[in-house]
Amino acid sequence: MMRSYVFRASRGTICTLQPRAGARCTKLASIELQRRAFSKATRYTAEEKSQSFKHQLYESTQQRLKRERAEQERYSQYQTQSQGGRYAAVMFALTFFSSGAYFLGSLKPASLPTSSTTPLFEAEPPKHNISPSNLQAAWADFVDILGKENVSTEHGDLEVHSGSDWSSYARKDDEKPFLVLYPSTTAEVSQIMIVCHRRLIPVTPYCGGTSLEGHFTPTRGGVCIDFRRMNSILDLHKRDLDVVVQPAIGWEELNEKLSEDGLFFPPDPGPGAMIGGMVGTGCSGTNAYRYGTMREWVLSLTVVLADGTIIKTRQRPRKSSAGYDLTRLFIGSEGTLGLVTEATLKLTVKPKSQNVAVASFPTIQDAAECVTRVVEEGIPVAGLEILDDVQMKCINSSQTTSRQWKESPTLFFKFAGTPLGVKEQIGLVQKIVLSTAGKSFEFARGDAEMQELWSARKQALWSVMAMRRSPEDHVWTTDVAVPMSKLPEIIEATKQDMTDSGLLAGICGHVGDGNFHAIILFNDDEKRTAEAVVHRMVKRAVQLEGTVTGEHGVGLVKRDYLEHELGESTVDAMRRLKFAFDPLCLLNSDKVVRVEPPTGGEIKNW
Numbered sequence: 001m002m003r004s005y006v007f008r009a010s011r012g013t014i015c016t017l018q019p020r021a022g023a024r025c026t027k028l029a030s031i032e033l034q035r036r037a038f039s040k041a042t043r044y045t046a047e048e049k050s051q052s053f054k055h056q057l058y059e060s061t062q063q064r065l066k067r068e069r070a071e072q073e074r075y076s077q078y079q080t081q082s083q084g085g086r087y088a089a090v091m092f093a094l095t096f097f098s099s100g101a102y103f104l105g106s107l108k109p110a111s112l113p114t115s116s117t118t119p120l121f122e123a124e125p126p127k128h129n130i131s132p133s134n135l136q137a138a139w140a141d142f143v144d145i146l147g148k149e150n151v152s153t154e155h156g157d158l159e160v161h162s163g164s165d166w167s168s169y170a171r172k173d174d175e176k177p178f179l180v181l182y183p184s185t186t187a188e189v190s191q192i193m194i195v196c197h198r199r200l201i202p203v204t205p206y207c208g209g210t211s212l213e214g215h216f217t218p219t220r221g222g223v224c225i226d227f228r229r230m231n232s233i234l235d236l237h238k239r240d241l242d243v244v245v246q247p248a249i250g251w252e253e254l255n256e257k258l259s260e261d262g263l264f265f266p267p268d269p270g271p272g273a274m275i276g277g278m279v280g281t282g283c284s285g286t287n288a289y290r291y292g293t294m295r296e297w298v299l300s301l302t303v304v305l306a307d308g309t310i311i312k313t314r315q316r317p318r319k320s321s322a323g324y325d326l327t328r329l330f331i332g333s334e335g336t337l338g339l340v341t342e343a344t345l346k347l348t349v350k351p352k353s354q355n356v357a358v359a360s361f362p363t364i365q366d367a368a369e370c371v372t373r374v375v376e377e378g379i380p381v382a383g384l385e386i387l388d389d390v391q392m393k394c395i396n397s398s399q400t401t402s403r404q405w406k407e408s409p410t411l412f413f414k415f416a417g418t419p420l421g422v423k424e425q426i427g428l429v430q431k432i433v434l435s436t437a438g439k440s441f442e443f444a445r446g447d448a449e450m451q452e453l454w455s456a457r458k459q460a461l462w463s464v465m466a467m468r469r470s471p472e473d474h475v476w477t478t479d480v481a482v483p484m485s486k487l488p489e490i491i492e493a494t495k496q497d498m499t500d501s502g503l504l505a506g507i508c509g510h511v512g513d514g515n516f517h518a519i520i521l522f523n524d525d526e527k528r529t530a531e532a533v534v535h536r537m538v539k540r541a542v543q544l545e546g547t548v549t550g551e552h553g554v555g556l557v558k559r560d561y562l563e564h565e566l567g568e569s570t571v572d573a574m575r576r577l578k579f580a581f582d583p584l585c586l587l588n589s590d591k592v593v594r595v596e597p598p599t600g601g602e603i604k605n606w
Contacts, residue, residue, distance in 0.1 A: 117572035118579055125596040126585035129200040130221045135178045138223070141195045142181055150182040150229070161206055161224040162217060166461060168476050168534075168557045169214025177204060177224040184229040186302055186310060186341040192225060193339070193586075194308035202589050205335040207248055207276035210269075212477045213555030215281070215334055220589040227276055230341065233257060241347045242299055242316055247276025247340050264350040266291035269551070271458060279340050281553035282332030286383040286414065286457065289375075289512025291348075293551065295331050302342035303330055306582040316344055329577075334553055335588040337581040351416035354382070356453045357426055357443035359413070359433040360406045364388050364495045364507065367409040368488035370436040371511045375484050379428050383414030384512030385457045388495060391464070391506035391519070392456070398466035400459040402452055406440065411511075412457045413443075460508040464519045467504060473523050476530050478557070480541035481515035481550030490544055491516060494537050501533050515550030535604055539564075554592045560603045562593070 113122075142151045152158075162176040163169065183189045196203050202222035209216060218224060230246035233254070237243065238261055245254065251273055254265055267278060268285035277283075279301065284293035291297075301313045303326075313326040330338055361367040367386055374384065387395075392407045413429055415422045426443050433441045444450035465475050482490050491507060498505040498518070503526060509516030518537060522530040538548050538561055548554075548561040562571050575593045578585070585595050 116576065117569055118576040119568075119572050120575070120594055120597055123575065123579070123595050126202070126220070126589060127200065128202050128220055128222065128584075128586075128589075130178065130202070134199055135201065135223075138195055138199050138201055139179060141199075142179070142192065142223075145188055145191045145195070146181060146183060150184075152180045152182070153178070160209070161204075161226065163214070164209060166210075166212060166465065166475055166477060167214055167217070168212055168478055169217055169555065170474070171214070171217045174221070175217050175219050176221070177218045178221060180206075180224045180226055182226050182229050186304065189225065189304045189339055189341050190308045190310050192223075192308075193304055193306060196223065196586055197307045197584065200584060200586070202586050203339075204588055205276070205280070205339050207280075208250065208272050208274035209277075210272045210274075211277055211281060211555065212552050213549070213557040215277075215553060215555040215588075215591060217556060219556070222586075225339065227274075227341075231274075234342065236261070237316070238263070240316065241349075242344055243347055244342060244344050245275055246342060247279070248274050250274050251278065258347065259350060262350050263347045265297065265345060265347055267294050267297055270461065275343055275345070276340050279331055279343055280334045281551065283553075284510060284513070284515070284551045286385055286510060288510050288515070288551075289384050290380055290382045290416070295328055297346045298327055298331055298343055299346055300344040301327055301330055301340050303338035303340055305338045306584065306586050310341075311338075318346070332553065334555065334591050336578055336592050337587065339587070351382075353417060353419040353422045354450065355415045355422050355426065355444055356450045357413040357415070357429065357441065358453050358456075359411045359429075359441045360439045361409045361411070362437055362439060363492075364409045365488050365492045366437045367411050368491045368511065370411060370433055370438065372484060372487060373432045373436060374429060375512065377428065377432065379425055380417070381413050381425060381429065381512065382416035383412070384510070385412040385414075386410070386491075386507065386509055386511045386516065387412070387457065387460060388507040390498075390504065391460055391508050394463040394467050394504075394506060395456050395459060398459075398463040400463045400466060401455045405456060408439065410456075412454065414454070457508070460506070460517075461519060464504070464506060464521055467521060469521075470523070473521055474527075476520040476522065476534060477517060477552075478534050478537070479509065479515060479517040479550045479552045480538060480546055480548060481513070482541055482544045482546030484514045486544040486546065487511060487514050487516075490537075490540050490546070493540055494518065497533055497536055501529050503530060503533065505533065510550070513550075514546070517552075531604075539606065556591060559590075559592060559594060560598070564606055 139151060157180045158176045161180050163171040181192055183192060193203070202218070202220040204216055204218040204222065204224045206216050206224050206226045227246070227248040229248070231248035232246050233243060233249065234246065235244040241263070243258070251265060251268060252271065254275070258265060266287045267283060268287050269278060269283040273283065278294050279298060282294050299314070299316055299318070303311050303313065305311065313330065314320055314322065330340065359370070361370065371384060371386065374381065386409070388409050389407055392405050392410055395401055396404055396407060415425045417425070430441050442453070444453050461475070461477060480490070495507060498520070504521040506519050507516055508519065518534065520530050520533060541548060542561070542565050548558050548565050554562065571593055575595070578593055578595065589595065
C-alpha cells in the first residue's frame with residue numbers, strides 16, 4: 001500500500017511526496033523537517049528565556065521584599081531598644097537629680113523656721129572647711145588682696161593671736177589660727193570676708209588683745225584679722241562733738257589728740273585697750289559712774305558682715321528713731337555678728353578742773369558702805385574705784401608705783417568740773433568717809449600728785465601678775481555687777497570666800513556703778529579651787545539680781561551663765577540673732593552663745 005506525504009514546501013505550496021518520487025523529494029522533506037525542528041527549538045528557547053527572566057524578576061522581588069521586611073524588623077527592634085535606652089537614661093537622670101536634690105535639701109532646712117528663737121538642740125553644727133588645701137588656696141587669695149607682707153604664718157604671730165597670760169580662758173593646743181591678716185581699709189576687710197564666706201573659713205577678730213574671757217581664742221582655727229593697721233582718726237567734727245575713727249586706735253592715744261582741742265572721750269578701761277575691742281565688749285572703765293559705758297558714747301558703726309556686705313548703722317545726729325538700733329546691737333556682740341571697721345564716737349568738753357582723792361578703811365564692807373552713801377547723796381564724782389587690802393599689798397610688793405600705800409581697803413575718787421565745783425565735791429566726800437569709819441583721806445595737790453594717787457588703780461592687774469611664784473602660775477581676772485544696795489553684801493561674801501580658799505586673790509573695781517573685779521593667782525594644782533571661787537561669785541551676783549559680767553564681756557568663760565541670768569528663751573533669741581547675721585557661724589565662733597551642745601563635764605552644776 002502506497003503512502004503519500006503531503007507537506008507545505010513553502011508559504012502557500014503543498015507538496016505531496018511519494019516514496020518512489022526519488023531522492024529530490026526526500027532531500028526536500030529532510031530540509032523541511034530540520035527547519036521545523038529548528039523553529040520549534042528556537043520557540044522553546046525563547047519561551048525558556050522568557051520564563052527564566054520572569055522567574056529571576058520574581059525572585060528578585062521576593063528577595064527585595066524579604067530584605068525590606070528584615071530591615072523593618074531590625075528598625076522595629078532598634079526602636080524598641082532605643083525607647084528602652086531613652087527610658088533608662090531618663091530614669092537615671094531623674095534618680096541622679098533627685099538624689100542631688102535630696103542631698104542639697106539635707107544641707108539646709110526644707111523650710112524656714114517658724115519659731116522666734118533657736119534652742120541649742122535645734123542648731124545645726126557649723127560646717128567649716130579648714131583643710132590644709134583650702135587654707136593654702138585662701139592664702140593665695142589673701143596675698144592678692146593685702147600683699148604678701150600683710151599675711152603672716154609666723155609661729156610667733158600665731159601664738160600671740162591665740163591667747164594671753166591674763167586671759168581667764170586656758171586655750172587648747174590646737175586652738176590657733178592658720179594665718180594672721182593685717183588689712184588697712186574697710187574694703188580689704190570686706191574682700192577678706194568674701195573669700196572666707198566662699199571657702200567656709202572661720203574668722204577671729206583682734207585689736208588690742210587686752211580682753212580677759214577668751215574673746216579672741218580661735219576655737220575653730222581658720223584665720224585671724226588683726227586691725228593694727230587701721231588705727232587712724234578719719235574725721236574730727238569739733239562743732240558737733242564727734243569723731244570718726246578706725247578700730248585699732250587706743251583710747252589713750254585718742255584722748256591725747258583730742259585734748260589739743262579741749263575735747264574728751266570718757267570711757268577708760270585698762271591700758272592698751274582699743275576702740276574696736278571696747279565696742280565689742282561694751283566696756284566702761286573708771287569714769288563709768290559719771291559718764292556711763294561705751295554704749296552711751298557710740299553714735300554709729302561701719303560693719304562688715306559675715307558675707308562681706310558693708311553696712312553703716314546710722315548717721316551722725318545725737319539722736320534718731322529711724323528703725324532698729326543696730327548700733328547698740330553690735331556693741332557688746334564681741335565680733336560674733338559683724339566686724340567693726342569704723343566708729344563714730346560722741347565727745348564731750350574736757351573738764352576745766354580735775355582732782356583725785358584716796359581714802360582707806362578698816363574693812364572692805366566699810367569701804368562699800370561709803371560708796372553707797374556717796375551714790376545716795378548724789379555727789380557727781382567722775383570716778384569711784386575700790387582696791388582691797390590684798391590688792392594694796394600686791395602694789396607695794398611689786399613696786400609698780402612710785403609710793404608706798406596703806407595696806408588696807410582703799411577707795412579712789414576722781415573729781416571733775418569747775419574748780420569751785422571740784423572743791424565742793426571733795427569736801428562732801430571727805431565728810432562721808434569720816435562718818436563711815438574711814439581711817440584716812442588724802443587728795444592731790446597738783447597734777448603730778450594726782451597722777452601718782454591714781455596710778456595704783458591702773459596697776460591693779462599688773463601688780464598681781466608681778467607676784468607670780470613661777471612661770472606656771474596663771475592670773476584669773478573676772479567681774480560681776482549688782483544693784484548698788486547689794487554691793488556691800490556681795491563684796492563681803494566674796495572677800496571671805498577668797499580668804500578661805502587660801503589663794504592670793506584681790507578685789508578691785510568700778511564700785512560707783514556696782515561693778516567689781518576679782519583677780520586671782522593660781523597654778524595648775526589650784527585651778528579647781530580658783531574655778532570654784534569664781535563660780536560662787538557669779539552665782540551670788542545672779543541671786544542678787546545682778547549680772548555675770550559688768551564690762552569684761554561674755555567670751556568663752558561666761559557663756560554658760562547667761563541662761564541663769566537671763567533665762568533660756570532669752571539666750572535662744574540671742575542665738576537666733578547670731579544665725580540671722582552669720583548663718584555659717586564664721587565670725588568669732590563659740591563666743592557669747594553656744595552654737596552646738598557642750599561635751600560632758602563642760603558645764604558646772606549651778
